[in-house]
Amino acid sequence: MNHIDAFLTQIRAFLQESQILTDANECAHYAQDWSAVLTPNSAATVFPETTEQVSKILSAANSHSISVVPSGGRTGLSGGAVASNGEVVLSLVRMNKIANLHLGALTVQVGAGAITQAVHEFCEPNGVTWPVDFASKGSSCVGGNIATNAGGVRVLRYGNTRNWILGLTAVTMDGTVHEFNGELEKNNTGFDFRQLMIGSEGTLAVVTEATLKLAPLPRSRSVFFFSLENFSSVVELFAFARSRIATLSAFECMDRPCLETTMKHFLLKAPVNLGESNAFVLMEVENAALEECEVWLGEIFEAGLVVDGVMAQNDREAKELWHYREGIAESILSGHDVHQEDVSVPVARLAEFYSEIHSRYRKAFAPTNGGDQAKVYFFGHIGDGNLHIFIQGPKGVDRNQFLADAKKTDLELFKVLKNYKGSVSAEHGIGVLKRHALHFSRTEAEISLMRGLKNVFDPKGLLNPGKVFTI
Numbered sequence: 008m009n010h011i012d013a014f015l016t017q018i019r020a021f022l023q024e025s026q027i028l029t030d031a032n033e034c035a036h037y038a039q040d041w042s043a044v045l046t047p048n049s050a051a052t053v054f055p056e057t058t059e060q061v062s063k064i065l066s067a068a069n070s071h072s073i074s075v076v077p078s079g080g081r082t083g084l085s086g087g088a089v090a091s092n093g094e095v096v097l098s099l100v101r102m103n104k105i106a107n108l109h110l111g112a113l114t115v116q117v118g119a120g121a122i123t124q125a126v127h128e129f130c131e132p133n134g135v136t137w138p139v140d141f142a143s144k145g146s147s148c149v150g151g152n153i154a155t156n157a158g159g160v161r162v163l164r165y166g167n168t169r170n171w172i173l174g175l176t177a178v179t180m181d182g183t184v185h186e187f188n189g190e191l192e193k194n195n196t197g198f199d200f201r202q203l204m205i206g207s208e209g210t211l212a213v214v215t216e217a218t219l220k221l222a223p224l225p226r227s228r229s230v231f232f233f234s235l236e237n238f239s240s241v242v243e244l245f246a247f248a249r250s251r252i253a254t255l256s257a258f259e260c261m262d263r264p265c266l267e268t269t270m271k272h273f274l275l276k277a278p279v280n281l282g283e284s285n286a287f288v289l290m291e292v293e294n295a296a297l298e299e300c301e302v303w304l305g306e307i308f309e310a311g312l313v314v315d316g317v318m319a320q321n322d323r324e325a326k327e328l329w330h331y332r333e334g335i336a337e338s339i340l341s342g343h344d345v346h347q348e349d350v351s352v353p354v355a356r357l358a359e360f361y362s363e364i365h366s367r368y369r370k371a372f373a374p375t376n377g378g379d380q381a382k383v384y385f386f387g388h389i390g391d392g393n394l395h396i397f398i399q400g401p402k403g404v405d406r407n408q409f410l411a412d413a414k415k416t417d418l419e420l421f422k423v424l425k426n427y428k429g430s431v432s433a434e435h436g437i438g439v440l441k442r443h444a445l446h447f448s449r450t451e452a453e454i455s456l457m458r459g460l461k462n463v464f465d466p467k468g469l470l471n472p473g474k475v476f477t478i
């Protein structure tokens with residue numbers, strides 16, 4: 008009996024047959040994430056339903072020296088949840104309980120497999136919400152959000168996932184169950200392991216449950232959409248909004264190719280007069296009276312910061328405006344190979360960085376006569392200094408060749424980023440796809456500390472091996 012068979016025999020003693028998949032085709036589905044760059048190859052997929060089962064599965068895998076890949080909604084964009092070397096995928100999706108909403112403590116308890124949007128839907132009828140929000144919320148899971156320290160569209164006001172986790176239960180590879188920080192708001196008793204788990208991309212332990220912090224649901228959200236001449240105007244508009252509007256909750260930007268591709272993909276009309284504009288902004292403000300919004304709009308137009316603009320008149324229109332932003336990634340990815348960057352620089356240096364990087368990309372991917380070319384798209388959470396750069400391959404191009412060519416532009420981008428003291432991964436994590444870039448944002452000494460911590464939590468190196476760094 009090989010070690011996988013021995014492992015499966017051991018876990019069949021406490022799992023139902025319906026909790027184990029071994030068929031290669033079925034397993035391939037769970038061994039892949041949204042990045043879809045690496046070829047899936049896993050030995051099995053298991054679906055625990057309790058923390059105790061996770062503990063027993065990990066303990067069995069540890070004793071048979073079997074590598075395990077924790078998996079949530081698989082919306083990750085850096086290959087973090089991909090199993091491509093015969094690992095066992097540990098899918099948390101069945102641990103999706105949401106319960107014990109406490110309005111005094113402003114907390115709710117969830118299983119790691121709870122869908123992000125389901126948490127919103129559970130909480131919002133009570134006038135509170137978990138303010139972690141982004142386009143993939145309908146599929147991503149809280150465990151994945153924790154493991155990636157997900158950002159999103161309202162980081163500007165609420166910060167990353169890290170700010171919204173009070174405590175969590177995590178299981179290390181040897182099967183030990185830890186309850187990190189319980190439900191304590193204040194707890195100064197040494198190292199905060201809860202925070203260490205957040206953003207560790209499933210390399211230290213498997214998160215099984217969490218107590219989430221909640222925020223009051225805003226009374227209102229006013230949503231604006233503007234067309235602007237160019238990116239410099241975007242930064243000026245942001246400076247105006249940031250300094251004048253205390254409850255600014257989102258400031259999202261996209262270039263013209265992003266907007267046009269999204270309009271084409273979803274058959275949408277232009278939200279504003281496009282004219283010659285090359286940059287567009289979606290801005291959201293919470294708890295503002297209509298009169299205040301009208302005053303801001305007047306000032307924005309008077310100062311010549313925008314070319315055209317609209318304000319949503321009701322929730323339906325607000326949702327429609329958000330669609331132009333939230334549909335970008337799906338529209339660019341649809342039917343194409345895409346090489347993606349997710350970088351950040353200090354907000355104060357964003358305009359300078361954008362101008363430098365934009366002209367480099369435009370030169371590298373300048374249109375030539377005849378044939379389809381790769382297209383470059385810029386969009387992002389400008390308020391957080393976070394830019395997404397997507398390079399879309401032409402249809403029918405040789406996939407591996409395109410991805411290899413696109414990757415060649417990385418080195419230049421990362422060198423520029425290093426000069427700006429920026430990050431090679433603002434919110435999507437390192438996973439496998441950005442592993443080669445880690446040293447542009449973190450020092451050798453820091454990476455060596457990471458390896459040391461990995462050795463403490465997972466001495467055999469079996470949990471999500473090869474993710475973030477190699478041992």
Ligand SMILES: Cc1cc2nc3c(=O)[nH]c(=O)nc-3n(C[C@H](O)[C@H](O)[C@H](O)COP(=O)(O)OP(=O)(O)OC[C@H]3O[C@@H](n4cnc5c(N)ncnc54)[C@H](O)[C@@H]3O)c2cc1C
Pocket residue numbers: 040041076077078079080081082083084086087088099119140141142143146147148149150151152153154155156157158159160208209210212213214215336337434435438471474
């Ligand atoms: C259209 C689109 C838009 C997106 N927008 C944003 C955005 O605005 N901001 C943003 O931050 N991200 C964004 N993402 C990326 C992605 O949705 C987030 O990273 C999300 O948090 C991943 O959650 P998941 O459940 O899908 O995790 P998965 O993809 O399943 O896993 C991600 C990582 O977490 C690990 N992991 C998963 N569950 C656990 C667990 N229980 N314990 C330990 N480790 C675990 C995995 O091993 C992997 O390393 C977007 C993705 C898409 C497709």
